Amino acid sequence: MMVSVVTFMSCELDNYDMPNAVLFGSIVDAESGELLEQDIINGTQIEYIELGFDDPATQYLVVKNDGTFRNNLVFAGTYTVRPVRGNFFPIDKKEIQVKGDTQIDFQVQPYIRVKNVSIAKAGDKVIATFNLEQTGPNNVRKIGLYAHPEAAVGEPLRKVAVEKVLNEPTDPDATFSLEIDLPSHPTLAPGHPYFFRVGALYDAPEAKLNYAKAVRLAL
């Protein structure tokens, strides 16, 4: 009896205010002005820290495949924000005021631009060709062609991956080619549509893959 009285006493209504602001934006290739393609799983994250506390917790936002991000439940205030562990050269954090709908776009230099992509079905193969324009001197670790029923396809989310280890700098004029042999991958069922995406991984600490947009093909 005493126990239950004590228990009931400790309950009060939570009367704190709801988060009242929205933080959204995108990661943009500074040169082309285009959104920079990403991975959702183990991809680039937006690190944000609310200022004004002794020991503020670091919070993270996941970036969507198309390079945009959004959190509709943020407290208004002053934050430092920066994208981390991405597929572009690291940039400094920015201090921003978040109030109402707050947009922040990060202009970055991608490690690699995947260009002139062609992904098409030819016979019982899916063949991808593309060029790589790397923006730094390091090696390109590997290139890959990934397939999955979801549009969010990428290296972490794939039914089939055909990868090639390069470990060398690439020539922007060289054409790379990767192909998926369909009969030896019965997980890609004939008659169904799948998304295909090519990517390349630059040799930098914690680098993520750079991609071209996914392509939908009916097999």
Place this chain on the structure above:
Amino acid sequence: MKNKTIRTTIGLIMLLFLSEGCSKNFLDRMPTDKLDGNTLFANPMGVKVYMANLYGQLPIEDFKFYDRGWSYVEWMAPSVLTMAFLTDEAVHSQWDVMLNNGGNSWWDPGYKLIRDVNLLIDIIPTLGLTESEEKSMLGEGAFIRAFTYYGLAKRYGGVPLIRETQVYDGDVEKLKVPRSTEQETWDFVLSECDLAIANLPDTWLGGERRATKWAAYALKSRAALHAASIAKHWARSPLSGPAVDQGLVGIPAGEANRYYEACIDASAAIMESGKFGLFKPNPTNPQEAAENYRVLFEYPNAAGNEPIFIKGFARTGVDGHNYDVWYNPNQTANGWGYPGRLNPSLEFVDLYESYTNPGHSAPIVTTEDGNVNDYNGYRKDRSYLRFENPYDIFKDKDARLWGTVVLPGTEWKGETIIIQGGYVQPDGEAQIEIDNAITVDGTTYYSYGAPDWTQYSGFNPANIQMTRSGFSYKKMLSSQPITPADRQSITDWMEFRYAEILLNYAEAVAESGFAANNAQLTAEQAINALRRRAGHTVDIPLTIESVIRERRVELAFENKRFWDLIRRREFHTLLNNTPRRALVPLLDLRTSPATYIFVRRTVSRTITRTFNPRHYYVSIPGIGANGLVQNPQY
């Protein structure tokens, strides 16, 4: 009525206690069932008991170890899981075992042990020991401290180094010690090993299983190799953040060869001592080699001079482990309800060499086209290789495979272990992992090789004790019938054995290119000595690939593979959307008499695994209070 009286009486007594509890000297009373420090250390026996307790706390990753800690298995049941599940060595018959967000913490137990050993080290000079007793006890203290910091460093990177007992004087800030760099931490481990080596005896007169000079050399060999690997292979998966900027995790690449050479020196000291060697190094044939290898782990105390440091298990039902009850194949469960949990994987079985092709892994070829990369399951139109007995497909594979794994159709504890995934009907259609029977020419055949589930050990999805990889496990298991109860196994654990020292030496030489003192040749001889003990007759050259393959097969299931993948930064490339693989034996009824064919396939009911690079280190607990810098990405 009677109960009510009792309750009232108890109530009254309690009331009496409560009202009387605050007598004057209450807080000054000494407990009668506990000793204080002075009394304990005043007695040589007390020191011995204290020392035994310290050994008991050592982070020896034995039969009870799982997921970088011990807590999980201790509350559930020892050995219910083991590290092999987290690597590519094995798959669990029921669960998809995943790394628990970087692993269980070993922070609090580690620092408790550090405090306990520091108390002992401080008090040694006051004990009035003889010079030699004092020397060996200082050596033991250093060994225990080195082992403890080794356990902390490989999990957390750089950690606070508490070199003497801390005293609380009311100011908690004084007790907070910042993290040292990862390099300083490993250097401290190595210097403590040196202190232990300088002070510990060759052997203990009474034959006690206490640390010796050679155990300290072995620890140094292992720790130096770990540190060297991090320095050399950091770039395979670099991390970033404050912990990296301050050097709390990561070691500069330029330090790699210094650590490799420390490993080479420590290993060479053991190899040149003439006190250790391989158990039965020259078998006459592979069958003998397989049995020698198996016996080595069943009876480590009778294994000649191969063991360097053994942890004993003595009391059944109290501190015994459970390898035998969890991991025997279903047919030898002897009434226990949950056997068959540890299923060696096909990728692991593939790894072993064949005597017909020395120096190369020999993946199990199942089809005439020889394609070992097709995991798409049975196809009617493929030409499968046919075998009279299910184990014929493993002919000529390294003897250690036969000593580690229960292969389909082989004998174990007097039983033929039947592992069969289904059959192919005379019309070519297959029944796989479906409980069924078919009669052909008057004979009835069963999917799993026998009519009743107690008579076979594989694949039936309705029984969680059936292997789903096609293999069962036997290394380190007792060959005696099991006692079907908790904590009955008292097989001893070899924490350090000579084979590991040879492999540490060979890896350090191959990675560093060290060539002084004829090291290249000695390293080549080291791996070939292990291979000869396993029935090989043709020597192979020293390459890093051959050393790693040799290490994986020789030290399989000794909880080494996990840390090898961590220190060599290979986990994230090994596990990247990676499926687990099985070898499914099928009875093919298209031929008469029926023959066995095999299908390489993804293990049923499993998902793919991916290793997150942040898990190369464990998160530091309690940073809000202890003020330490957290590891990357936690």
